[in-house]
Amino acid sequence: MAQAFPPKGQEKYNVVVIGGGTAGLVTAAATAGLGGRVALIERAKMGGDCLNYGCVPSKALISSARAIHTIRRAEDFGLRKLEPEFDFREVFERMRACRARIEPHDSVERFESLGVDVFRGQARFLSPHEVEVDGVTLRAAKFVIAAGSRAGVPEIPGLKVVPYFTNETIFDKLNEKPASLLVIGGGPIGCELAQVFQRLGVAVTILQSAPQILHREDDDVSSFVAERLRAEGIRILLDTKWHSIEKKDCTVRARVTARPAGETQAREMDVVADQVLVAAGRVPNIEGLNLEAAGVKYTKRGVAVNDALQTSQPHIYAAGDIAGSYQFTHLADHHARVVVRNILMPSWAGRARVDISALPWSTYVDPEVAHAGLSEKDAQRRGVAYDVYTQQMSGVDRAIVSETDAGFAKVLTVKGTDKILGVTIVAEHAGDLLHEFVLAMKHGIGLGKISATIHAYPTYAEIARKLGDQYQRTRLTPFAKKLFAWLYRRART
Numbered sequence: 277m278a279q280a281f282p283p284k285g286q287e288k289y290n291v292v293v294i295g296g297g298t299a300g301l302v303t304a305a306a307t308a309g310l311g312g313r314v315a316l317i318e319r320a321k322m323g324g325d326c327l328n329y330g331c332v333p334s335k336a337l338i339s340s341a342r343a344i345h346t347i348r349r350a351e352d353f354g355l356r357k358l359e360p361e362f363d364f365r366e367v368f369e370r371m372r373a374c375r376a377r378i379e380p381h382d383s384v385e386r387f388e389s390l391g392v393d394v395f396r397g398q399a400r401f402l403s404p405h406e407v408e409v410d411g412v413t414l415r416a417a418k419f420v421i422a423a424g425s426r427a428g429v430p431e432i433p434g435l436k437v438v439p440y441f442t443n444e445t446i447f448d449k450l451n452e453k454p455a456s457l458l459v460i461g462g463g464p465i466g467c468e469l470a471q472v473f474q475r476l477g478v479a480v481t482i483l484q485s486a487p488q489i490l491h492r493e494d495d496d497v498s499s500f501v502a503e504r505l506r507a508e509g510i511r512i513l514l515d516t517k518w519h520s521i522e523k524k525d526c527t528v529r530a531r532v533t534a535r536p537a538g539e540t541q542a543r544e545m546d547v548v549a550d551q552v553l554v555a556a557g558r559v560p561n562i563e564g565l566n567l568e569a570a571g572v573k574y575t576k577r578g579v580a581v582n583d584a585l586q587t588s589q590p591h592i593y594a595a596g597d598i599a600g601s602y603q604f605t606h607l608a609d610h611h612a613r614v615v616v617r618n619i620l621m622p623s624w625a626g627r628a629r630v631d632i633s634a635l636p637w638s639t640y641v642d643p644e645v646a647h648a649g650l651s652e653k654d655a656q657r658r659g660v661a662y663d664v665y666t667q668q669m670s671g672v673d674r675a676i677v678s679e680t681d682a683g684f685a686k687v688l689t690v691k692g693t694d695k696i697l698g699v700t701i702v703a704e705h706a707g708d709l710l711h712e713f714v715l716a717m718k719h720g721i722g723l724g725k726i727s728a729t730i731h732a733y734p735t736y737a738e739i740a741r742k743l744g745d746q747y748q749r750t751r752l753t754p755f756a757k758k759l760f761a762w763l764y765r766r767a768r769t
């Protein structure tokens with residue numbers, strides 16, 4: 277029988293959750309599902325960034341842009357040359373229709389039906405045990421801050437008075453196809469959207485302040501992606517120092533000193549475009565929460581938490597982007613699961629802890645870049661001794677017959693063993709291929725066992741077995757070779 281709780285807003289809740297994005301929604305749904313009394317506060321759109329201005333709309337556009345690109349490559353598949361016919365606005369309408377299909381999963385109605393009391397408005401702490409929303413004071417035993425992040429806007433002289441898009445506006449407010457687009461930031465969001473717009477016929481320039489795009493990735497990965505983007509016509513400027521940006525008539529003019537990708541020297545230049553997209557990192561949504569009243573400590577990276585996701589006030593947790601770690605939907609989901617368990621279970625039962633040792637991520641450029649664990653850069657920085665095994669996609673039959681054989685995978689192992697430290701895959705379906713390695717890393721399965729596992733032919737997943745085979749070949753020591761030769765000789769006599 278369902279529990280009878282006091283009327284909405286009255287008396288004490290088990291949990292009050294601030295923010296209706298992934299971290300908040302998963303926390304609220306799981307708490308209600310386990311029988312807890314939970315309130316969820318959302319000031320804007322249910323579903324947060326991922327549904328409204330992040331993963332969902334960006335991946336919907338990426339799929340249309342890929343289709344356009346594949347049609348342009350018709351001759352590679354033995355077809356006659358084709359030019360895709362499309363309308364920019366219809367591509368955006370399709371993206372919004374995809375989003376609308378997912379929206380009901382995160383709606384107020386659905387969450388109320390799950391037993392969550394949903395409040396609309398800005399949440400603000402009054403004390404460590406009270407939160408106010410729209411004139412109502414909510415009290416709870418525990419609180420979860422899941423207020424997410426937003427686009428950070430860099431200090432560029434003139435940017436304050438130049439109109440620009442961010443991820444919060446580009447999917448809904450860009451109504452006409454611009455002839456050209458300046459993308460400020462060459463991280464995952466900037467690169468994904470740059471490729472989308474270029475494929476939709478917009479002339480794109482990426483301005484990146486770091487010496488490489490996708491700066492978390494190893495140099496070989498980043499330069500491979502940069503070459504692919506440039507081959508599609510995207511202009512990439514690295515080591516960018518900004519002098520000014522201004523709008524004149526209908527165009528935006530940026531004055532920068534920058535180094536074009538593929539060149540060694542930076543030079544001063546003007547970059548002109550119709551529109552600007554700012555994708556230069558994220559900042560936590562701290563403002564307005566009145567964390568001082570709650571005694572919750574934070575930095576400019578987000579709310580400070582321990583590995584059980586408790587803030588400086590042990591009964592107040594933080595989850596998702598605002599917790600200042602990697603900013604991914606799947607990490608927000610993992611955080612929520614850790615928080616739900618820690619809130620429910622008494623501390624003597626042991627704390628659930630965030631474990632990001634095998635955290636996967638994927639950047640949905642084409643070909644995709646997927647990564648988990650240590651990169652070579654990480655291993656070198658930390659002084660970890662490693663072996664590296666690299667397999668080109670051009671050695672994978674399925675990739676060859678599908679005309680998708682650009683890319684490679686590399687696996688780092690503890691030196692002299694098959695224990696996997698990290699993996700990066702740059703390939704069609706890399707984000708899906710990664711999970712065999714993520715499972716292996718999480719559960720201590722080495723490359724030897726991957727080699728010994730039958731992989732269906734012809735699949736992209738054979739790349740994992742081939743990497744395993746590479747490791748096995750290193751075990752063929754001179755002694756082992758001599759032993760095998762002796763065994764064969766003996767068998768012939």
Ligand SMILES: Cc1cc2nc3c(=O)[nH]c(=O)nc-3n(C[C@H](O)[C@H](O)[C@H](O)COP(=O)(O)OP(=O)(O)OC[C@H]3O[C@@H](n4cnc5c(N)ncnc54)[C@H](O)[C@@H]3O)c2cc1C
Binds near residue numbers: 296317605
């Ligand atoms: C363009 C783009 C593409 C992305 N693509 C991917 C991807 O492919 N894969 C991936 O894993 N991640 C992706 N991300 C990142 C992903 O969207 C975030 O990591 C994820 O949404 C974080 O979830 P969250 O719950 O922490 O925060 P959010 O989704 O930001 O939700 C926080 C919510 O809290 C609300 N809020 C804030 N302050 C208050 C307050 N004081 N009171 C009430 N409500 C408040 C906000 O309105 C918001 O709805 C992408 C992000 C962007 C911008």
